[in-house]
Amino acid sequence: MEKLKVQTITKRYGRKVILDAVSFELQPAKIYGLLGRNGAGKSTLLNIITNRIFANQGAVMLGEQNVNNNQASLGQFYLMSEAELNLKHTKIKDLFSGAELAYGNFDFENARRMLTAFKISEDQTLAKLSTGLKTAAKLTVALNVNADYIFLDEPTLGLDANHRELFYHELMRTYGERPRTFVISTHLINEVQQLLENVIILDRGKIIVDEPVIDLLAKAYEISGPSNLVDQYTHGLKILTSHNFSRIKTVTVVEKLAEQRTLPDQVKVDHLDLQKTFTALTDGGNEGE
Amino acid sequence: MNKRISGLMNWIMRLSVWSLLIVFGVNLVFWALRIILKLLTRSHMSLTGELTNFVVNFGISIEIWGVILPLFIAYPLFKWGIQYGYSRWNIWLANTASLVIWIVVIWLAHLLKNVVDYQQMGLHHATDGLGWDLVAVIEGVLTLAAIGAGFALLNRRWKWIIGIGGPVLAFFILGSLIRLIFVTFDSQSLANFFAVLSFNWMGVLYGFLFIWACLMFGLIYLFFMRMQLRRD
Amino acid sequence: MHFEFDQSAPLYQQLADQLAEMIFTGIFKEGEQVPSTTQLSQELNMNPATILKGMNQLVDQHLLEKRRGRGMFVLPGAQKQLAHQHREAFYQDYVASLVTEAQRLGIDEEQLLALIKRGYQNGKA
Numbered sequence: 001m002e003k004l005k006v007q008t009i010t011k012r013y014g015r016k017v018i019l020d021a022v023s024f025e026l027q028p029a030k031i032y033g034l035l036g037r038n039g040a041g042k043s044t045l046l047n048i049i050t051n052r053i054f055a056n057q058g059a060v061m062l063g064e065q066n067v068n069n070n071q072a073s074l075g076q077f078y079l080m081s082e083a084e085l086n087l088k089h090t091k092i093k094d095l096f097s098g099a100e101l102a103y104g105n106f107d108f109e110n111a112r113r114m115l116t117a118f119k120i121s122e123d124q125t126l127a128k129l130s131t132g133l134k135t136a137a138k139l140t141v142a143l144n145v146n147a148d149y150i151f152l153d154e155p156t157l158g159l160d161a162n163h164r165e166l167f168y169h170e171l172m173r174t175y176g177e178r179p180r181t182f183v184i185s186t187h188l189i190n191e192v193q194q195l196l197e198n199v200i201i202l203d204r205g206k207i208i209v210d211e212p213v214i215d216l217l218a219k220a221y222e223i224s225g226p227s228n229l230v231d232q233y234t235h236g237l238k239i240l241t242s243h244n245f246s247r248i249k250t251v252t253v254v255e256k257l258a259e260q261r262t263l264p265d266q267v268k269v270d271h272l273d274l275q276k277t278f279t280a281l282t283d284g285g286n287e288g289e
Numbered sequence: 290m291n292k293r294i295s296g297l298m299n300w301i302m303r304l305s306v307w308s309l310l311i312v313f314g315v316n317l318v319f320w321a322l323r324i325i326l327k328l329l330t331r332s333h334m335s336l337t338g339e340l341t342n343f344v345v346n347f348g349i350s351i352e353i354w355g356v357i358l359p360l361f362i363a364y365p366l367f368k369w370g371i372q373y374g375y376s377r378w379n380i381w382l383a384n385t386a387s388l389v390i391w392i393v394v395i396w397l398a399h400l401l402k403n404v405v406d407y408q409q410m411g412l413h414h415a416t417d418g419l420g421w422d423l424v425a426v427i428e429g430v431l432t433l434a435a436i437g438a439g440f441a442l443l444n445r446r447w448k449w450i451i452g453i454g455g456p457v458l459a460f461f462i463l464g465s466l467i468r469l470i471f472v473t474f475d476s477q478s479l480a481n482f483f484a485v486l487s488f489n490w491m492g493v494l495y496g497f498l499f500i501w502a503c504l505m506f507g508l509i510y511l512f513f514m515r516m517q518l519r520r521d
Numbered sequence: 522m523h524f525e526f527d528q529s530a531p532l533y534q535q536l537a538d539q540l541a542e543m544i545f546t547g548i549f550k551e552g553e554q555v556p557s558t559t560q561l562s563q564e565l566n567m568n569p570a571t572i573l574k575g576m577n578q579l580v581d582q583h584l585l586e587k588r589r590g591r592g593m594f595v596l597p598g599a600q601k602q603l604a605h606q607h608r609e610a611f612y613q614d615y616v617a618s619l620v621t622e623a624q625r626l627g628i629d630e631e632q633l634l635a636l637i638k639r640g641y642q643n644g645k646a
Contacts, residue, residue: 030570031568047518050371050374051376053517053518054517069377069378070376071293071374071376071379076374078373078374083368083518085368085372086368086369086372087304087365087369098296098300098369098373101373102296102373103373147374165566169566172566172567173563175562175569176559176563194532194565195566195567195568197568197570197571213571214531214532214533214571271529271530271531273528
């Protein structure tokens with residue numbers, strides 16, 4: 001398996017810049033979270049990587065090969081998204097056979113087992129399913145297709161809590177049996193937090209985070225206490241969000257706290273989870289009262 | 290043939306056969322209704338007459354099938370293909386292979402229609418003009434496929450603009466061009482020009498048809514290479 | 522197997538702590554194999570890399586050992602070591618501040634020991 005390199009991808013729609021010289025690397029057999037607010041360009045990015053749409057500038061490389069119009073490279077990618085790419089009468093079993101013909105070695109056994117778990121039959125017509133069951137059916141294909149880079153764009157769309165748990169379980173199971181790269185783009189950040197190894201955050205067309213989750217969260221803090229003490233303690237740090245209530249000030253920072261900083265008794269320092277870290281980084285300087 | 294495109298060919302052929310069967314079925318139903326009506330009104334019927342009638346009607350339906358398929362299949366094929374990581378090259382290749390198959394099917398239908406038609410007039414006429422028939426089918430299918438692929442690149446708004454504005458513009462340009470020719474060249478040089486043309490009329494025709502086919506083929510390739518998943 | 526995770530500390534740390542607790546309480550006996558990274562990953566719906574980091578921490582603390590091709594095993598003496606660690610933590614978290622507070626209130630060592638004795642008697646009854 002080779003590395004997937006996204007190199008300075010720029011995408012414009014009219015005069016609006018959706019992706020601004022976006023660059024990052026995906027390694028084999030890792031689970032990535034691709035996070036971003038609505039309209040941040042996640043789906044566009046995934047569509048560009050899988051060659052469904054063209055970028056204005058930049059390239060996507062798999063190893064040394066450019067992915068554009070390259071069957072050998074594209075044959076290692078699979079993108080699951082909301083887009084309806086099938087004709088109306090398509091049945092779930094047609095999705096399976098399509099995947100088998102295109103990629104080979106489709107895991108029919110596991111796929112059928114997953115369908116049973118989701119309580120859908122492979123003879124059902126895709127278009128007649130509810131949003132949630134449609135997603136479940138597409139997930140079943142995505143988790144059993146023989147590709148090394150699986151991109152999941154909003155894989156939890158419409159899934160109820162039980163099905164979401166089932167999805168996470170099946171993901172870990174198939175990842176354990178056959179390690180390959182998964183890129184999960186979702187809004188349910190806290191639910192997927194523990195599934196991810198690395199996280200990439202897209203904000204206003206640029207990559208603002210590209211590192212292991214452990215490293216990011218190791219430097220994500222919420223500091224609260226009397227305003228003056230908090231200001232003193234966080235002097236020189238980049239404050240992401242700031243919130244005042246009574247005389248207590250709460251700020252979030254995402255950077256290493258130097259060991260030498262003495263922590264006054266009344267100031268509390270807590271760790272942030274991935275969702276709070278994400279909202280702090282992408283809030284764009286929200287000031288709260 | 291590339292093993293790689295077997296999935297695409299599978300999808301296209303299943304769609305082609307299904308649509309053909311539907312066309313066949315509709316024909317059968319209307320033909321059966323006609324038979325029943327004839328039986329009820331005790332009209333004159335003959336086996337060969339009715340069979341001929343069926344084949345002729347089916348032949349017309351195949352024309353319609355042969356127009357609709359290349360015209361509308363480009364974008365659905367593209368969408369299905371990109372879903373499974375097929376490259377544009379392979380999608381185009383499968384499309385091209387299908388065009389060949391459809392051309393042959395349509396032409397064979399014409400042959401059958403001719404055989405049945407001319408049965409009453411003598412078999413040796415059946416094969417008249419079959420070569421030209423094939424040329425006509427090829428030109429027709431390629432042109433429709435090019436239009437279909439071109440429209441796959443346009444969003445809804447532009448489809449209307451080109452769809453209505455395009456033919457209007459084409460007529461306007463053609464008309465202006467003709468008028469321009471008759472204005473700039475005097476009758477003598479025009480007469481000479483047409484004389485030369487008619488001297489080698491067949492050559493000119495062959496040339497034009499060949500160039501047109503190549504142009505359409507090239508456009509189909511170009512359009513498939515620039516196709517993208519649309520947002521509308 | 523029941524695990525609880527929250528925001529208090531990094532996930533791999535919480536996992537390490539809870540595995541250590543299971544060793545301390547004897548759920549995983551010394552010399553016994555603990556579940557593999559893959560097994561835990563599927564059981565807890567957690568990325569194997571996180572689990573590996575937690576288990577490696579226990580390896581560094583000499584509570585677990587990696588046996589090539591076989592998996593992770595609880596080292597002999599792990600329980601004793603954990604008991605020692607817990608005592609140390611108890612001293613830091615409770616005793617040290619207890620003594621400081623007693624001194625602040627003017628309670629001397631003898632009086633403090635008497636109070637502690639009373640605590641144990643009350644506890645027994």
